[in-house]
Amino acid sequence: MHFIGQNMNTDVFASRHIGITERDFQRMYEIVGVENMEQLIYETIPDDIRLKEPLQLPKGISEHEFLTHVQQLSEKNKVFKTYIGLGYHESLTPSVIKRNILENPGWYTAYTPYQAEIAQGRLEALLNFQTMVSDLTGMELANASLLDESTAAAEAMAMLFDVRSRQQKKAETLKFFVSEEILPQTLSLLQTRSIPIGVELVVGNHEEFDFSNDFYGALLQYPGKHGQVHDYADFVQKAKANDIKVAVAADILSLVLLTAPGEWGVDVVVGTTQRFGIPLGYGGPHAAFFATKEEYKRSIPGRIIGVTKDTDGNPALRMALQTREQHIKRDKATSNICTAQVLLAVMAGMYAVYHGPDGLKYIAKKVHDHTNLLAQSLKAFGFEQLNTSFFDTIKVRAKNVEKLKEVAESKAINLNYIDSETVSIALNEAFTNNDLKLLLSCFAESQNIQKDISLSQNVEEVIPMNLQRQTPFLEHDVFNSYHSETELMRYIKKLERKDLALNHSMISLGSCTMKLNAASEMLPLSWANWGNIHPFVPLDQAEGYQIMLKELESQLNVITGFAATSLQPNSGAQGEYAGLMTIRAYHESRGEGHRNICIIPASAHGTNPASAVMAGMKVVVTKTDEKGNIDVADLEEKVKLHAENLAALMVTYPSTHGVFESSIVKVTQLVHDHGGQVYMDGANMNAQVGLTNPATIGADVCHLNLHKTFAIPHGGGGPGVGPICVAEQLKPFLPSNPVIETGGEKAITAISAAPWGSALVCLISYGYIKMLGTEGLTNSTKIAILNANYIKDKLKGKFEVLYSGEKGRAAHEMIIDCRPFKVNGVEVTDIAKRLMDYGFHAPTVSFPVAGTIMIEPTESESLAELDKFCDALSAIREEIDEANAENPNNVLKNAPHTLEMITNDIWEYPYSRQKAAFPLPYVSENKFWPTIRRTDEAFGDRNLICTCTPIEAYAEV
Template identity: 50%
Template sequence: MSGEFAARHIGIDASAQTQMLKAIGYDGVDAMMAAAVPASIHVTPRSTTELPPAATEAEALAELRALASQNQSARSMIGLGYYDTFTPTVIARNVFENPSWYTAYTPYQPEISQGRLEALINFQTMVTDLTGLTTANASMLDESTAVVEGMLLARRASKSASPVFAVDTDALPQTRALLQHRAAAVGIDIVEVDFAAGQTLSGDVFGSFVQYPGASGRVWDPSGAIEATHLAGGLAVVAADLLALTLIRSPGTLGADVAVGTTQRFGVPMGFGGPHAGYMAVRTGLERQLPGRLVGVSQDAVGHLAYRLSLQTREQHIRREKATSNICTAQVLLAVMASMYAVYHGADGLRKIALGVATKTEALAERLRSYGLSLASDSFFDTIRISTPGPSSRVIERARSRGIQLADIDDATVGISLDETTTTAELADVAWAFGLPNESDAEPTVDLTDATALAGVPQHLHRTESYLQHPVFSAHRSETAMMRYLKTLADRDYALDRGMIPLGSCTMKLNAATEMAAVSWPEFSRVHPFAPEADVRGYLALVEQLETWLAEATGYDAVSLQPNAGSQGELAGLLAIRGYHAANGDTQRTVCLIPSSAHGTNAASAVLAGMKVVVVACDEAGNVDLDDLRAKIAAHAETLAALMITYPSTHGVYEHDVLDITQAVHDAGGQVYVDGANLNALLGFARFGDLGGDVSHLNLHKTFAIPHGGGGPGVGPVAAKAHLAQFLPSHPLAQRADHASGFVFEGGPVSAAPYGSASILPISWAYMRMMGSEGLQDATAAAVLAANYIAVQLRDHFPVLYTGEDGLVAHECILDLRPLREATGITVDDVAKRLIDYGFHAPTMSFPVAGTLMVEPTESEDLAELDRFVAAMIAIKAEADAVAAGEWPAEDNPLVNAPHTVEAVIDDEWQHPYSRETAVYPVRSLVRNKYWPPVRRIDNAYGDRNLVCACPPIEAFA
């Protein structure tokens, strides 16, 4: 039997299980799973397991406390893109720790996502204001990957045929490493240029990249380098510190085409590397080149202002191998926090914080200079580099003795980065570390005025243009106003704290409070990703344990937790395959076979790994067409690099031929990539590594309980067999040079931090620790049972498109609504929007088959919620039949007019042929528990034709 936590995580109790099994025709869960999962891939019993037995919630928290205590509570002044920050408590409590924000899904149903969409519009406005560019997206994964996306944008937007991308020698070291790794896969030549020293471009380029301020802290005028890039035929990408931009000129005014960076220091804890919201902004004319997600302003059915995701034709599931980016997500929860930090402080508050940082840095620099120490640059904002009179290690260790971490640049140079949390006492400790007198009256004097800020920065680089002038950045300055604003936005959204989100392929399961608890602990949240190994032993132990458990659960030999999204895990796995073939001298192996049913990111990731996509057909049952697969393998036998498959399939069934599929690829010299998106249907019953997988990514935000956060964060670890392990992601600043399992890495980084979004790893650690191996198996069985129950209950009303040989589905079922449209004229969109009136988030629409709904109830929902969904779907079918029977006109009925707002039903001019009660209370249980959508159905086309991606003026709401 599984432990007590598993019984709380799994919504189906013994009585409900019996009732559900009876409905689908099985005597027990074991019999059902034996019928559903092919016997050839069942896990064979083993005498030992790396997964410990299930712990109680109290035991798991105690173990996490013990791990946290091994992280030294030090004041980081390492910098390099990561800073300590004060998270306003009103934001920590009402956003970061609030399930209304962290359990929401990506805003694909915008009518019930208006709160987070408004917060993201604020984020985009904040970024465009500070960068001086016209359009920003809704966030990137981190700064370094945003720089890579900027490079790729420059390549496709530039008219230059040159393969050269020029990179600032003063860029962040992690960014330089990531650029080198990613560029190599797509044939880009990286050339490093010391722009600040006046080095010029030697020829044509398609783009250049400048760090502003530089990694060394230097503030200089990059406008000459930007102009030279334009003359050479390229686009200029600038990574800019948003806090510095409150005081120094924006990239837009300097001529930049693209600005990228991170919003971490806007109230988001360092968290040993993440998650943090990167940003990207572009000049006019490049809007349609933006990767990722873009929130825009549109209108609803009655002309009211409404928000939605814009330009969605760029999404990977539509563009597939023609996609220009594999980024399919954002860092929404963190972008919301950063935007609210700007809302909380406003323009004047941010400027005051920046002035404090700059003047403290100037005060420290002046004291060090007064004792004869030399600085690498006299022009800086928050970071200085000091030449040490002796070995730098002596200064580093003296500072650590006072609880301060400095940046170890080289044997004779130390870096110091200040932030809003730095105190004058800490400045005195830093000065002492350099050998200056330790006298109380020797603390640097800090005069928080413009006169002492940016003393060494040329006047023409001082910012004069305004920013954050929209009323949203000044209207919520009191905590009362801020709390109510956050509550108002949360109330406009639908999240797991309201009800089931039955999204197929997305696994919206319970994110238990105990799993979430440790994320807020300072021992985990206030840790720099490049802190010394001795200071982060707790984190490293947690990482090693989680890697071991994940390897055991999936049948692989090594796991890297670095990828900070599923798409990046895909890319990391394919880059590992690329590295493996190259090491074997098989550089011609570049073909990647991908089934036509696959997730769109598969094809996009393959292209970004330098591979050519060849599509494999699927048969009428939704399985990979074995004959077509064998034909494609034969046609590309010498050039075959890999096959990417999802198991269970994207169609929601367990393919019985999977071993034949993987063997055929291996026989031809290829590698097998198994997409881990559907692992929630397999965990505990079969393992990717046992069914022929060589490498997989895992979605911790799906199978392992990390919340989706309204569209991010995610974590996409990559797991591999031993022969690929050495090609998994590495990092130049990792605390350990070798992998926890003993593999020395030869790959490169795919994220800015060595362990990616490390601060949310305690969530998955706690989930696995409290579930235990039996609990994980029980969760899988419950998820499969729930999906089959819904399939059986609805199959007489909506055909279930795909089932296995035994008539069972896996953890999700695809309901075919195309016959409904043919019979009644009611579309899948109409059903999705009508579900809102019934109090539900719609299942996944039109994926992987247009005109269908993919339903995944997960193991966390109880029978009452499953039955409520079934009843809603049956009622909607009856409404559609009423339209077909002529009871309601095709152009005026509850489905085509859904969703209905309060305003719609209190209108004195109600002229619809159905009652107000039918509109908003189609079932009586809603009378006491109604979720009211804030807007009517949104006009998507209007928003694309009239692209507006920043805060609309206040008059627009009149």
């Protein structure tokens, strides 16, 4: 280990990223019982899978060098005025939102709000988002965001396919109609998702659809991909008459002026909120929306935020129906979605809060008026505008499109060139009159028109009266109260104070790797040369992005030992699905498409079986032994039994139980010997980097959670990025995009909407690897393992660790068994809630074993923070001993303790206020107050309220 200690070399990024210093080692080694780091690693990782050589990556660079480098890279990107549209538009991020949310670690370092008592701020922000979506779409229920518009459309197709049986549709009704007006990337993703589950897509003109009984559902685009605003009311009524469910992919800004699809009686409305203040970012991350009818609340993918009450009867928010999250259904799931785009949804919701209904009307009308003015001006020039009705996009016939393209690009303008005679132009809120004049000059010059450019005053109404929105929206106080920067800044801060994030204390969530998201990695996300690039611009305009993305792919190839990487999957679950789809394509290419058995250990994360089912595979579960390892004998039996049809094994390594299983090479060889491929879940990659890798253990493909191991922030539940890395034989099948060519020569269709997924936040992982270099990356892994074993041994005798390796070591995380405390009347939930009083977010609760907590400290925490956490758990252990199952009125059962409780004149508890709120001396120095007591989950699920309707309206419920 090379550390500088107190005479720190300030150019070494690792000394900023890693929380342990040189002076800490000896004390930690004594607690862990080793002489040095090499002994610990030897006792933790099986020798036969240790890397023999260091990672072949460059030496790490300083933070200053990285920022200089990434600035130079950004200058290689050409920021044109881009009017391509196709679901992506330049937007204006209000500075108050950029500074106080996007650039604020109080928002971007928070975890998914499973612990509602310390997440009320994010939950309120997401409730605002849901209300905004429900109001604008005219639907009863919206979730807290999905990954992108195309994914959301695919989720709609799958959900309606699932509910068809409950609606008494015939099982053989497998056709799904898709309007030819749909975005090309959405069609590609629908093709990917439909084939494995047996859905037949039928693409056509919605005006010629025959509404036959063969169809269970339909998807429409509103407005169409080239801007035409269709009246779909008659289509929807005929579909309903024939028991065909209808989904609509809608532009959210257009819904400010256009009739909400919910008013036609549709079943699902999806789309993206990117144009509500979110940077283009070369494709993402952006928060999609999914709105539907309340009758589908048990089938909706993703998360829903709902209103309930706490122990004292006060209003409280929490994730509603969370025990029914799709991935918890495992192989019965219809979706593998396990994350969202929370940070981006919060920003989009705040955009609506800041502007309010009148501000949104002003923006939408300005965009529409500019579009109308452009259409009329082009008509005056002699060009034919082909849309009879439009919102922000017009389709124009031009005689010489090649010349027009040449002129436009010379003026740094991008249009959407449909064919040799037609272009479409999509305007946005950043568009000005000067932009309009410049755009018109392109058309004039391309046709040698000498006419003076004067803006037409002859603007006609182009939206039919029956398609003009008449219903109000965003009437709740929150959308009508914070329109000055001062007020919005204070509102954002009020919500932030309710949330515990990494800027307050360690979040030791097992399997979730809540590590430092360094400021130097985050800063470039705010730079215009990275944020203002449309995902479908010509590659030569995104040279900086292309260099960065290709180098990141190369870095990940080295780290995993694989041949190729696709950055397209924009969540870990999408990575799982992408990996399995490449395996499926590989088998089909060899004439073995019948291979459809996927073996999954019982301990696997629930997204694994859900992803396998979505990929058209049948799940066979293999046992784990008493030590938590894969039962090799049972696996061998199942592999042989299914040898003819074996497609894949899905394995997490180190295991979900926090152990490096020594049998892993035997396990992967067994699968290969019987014709299968090995997929490795990369959730625990933070214990591998620089010490071993997926290729060495015998895997063929893995996904990586860039929002875990590679430092992208969790953002309160997203963004996530889940690229896949593959061995040589799977390289040809990496996913493609229908607009910009990506993937292998035998590429599967799209996994997400954008060619490189959430490209903007890939800058973070690029910087993380670039600054740490080989030595820093490897040391990070070693320290993560040391920190986990330090906590494990520091708590010895107080808490039992459920599983450990053959030499008694944990990997980078461990599972503590809390089930014995039931005799004292103490549940694992009580420990989780009591940790809040000590200023800590609970570790992962009851996964993968009910009644346990899984702890992962990461390498970013200091020894002082590890000791505080251990002190907190040790003090809780004493409180457990004091508890009595016969008398639940104790400090654990009443946790967390709010400021309202502590300052109340009445105190009827058999312990002191100090013990309740300030149980250890360090707590008073930096006290975090939970804002509510425990939430009443059952009440909230019985009385599902998922919008900002005042709670008083439900007083009689």
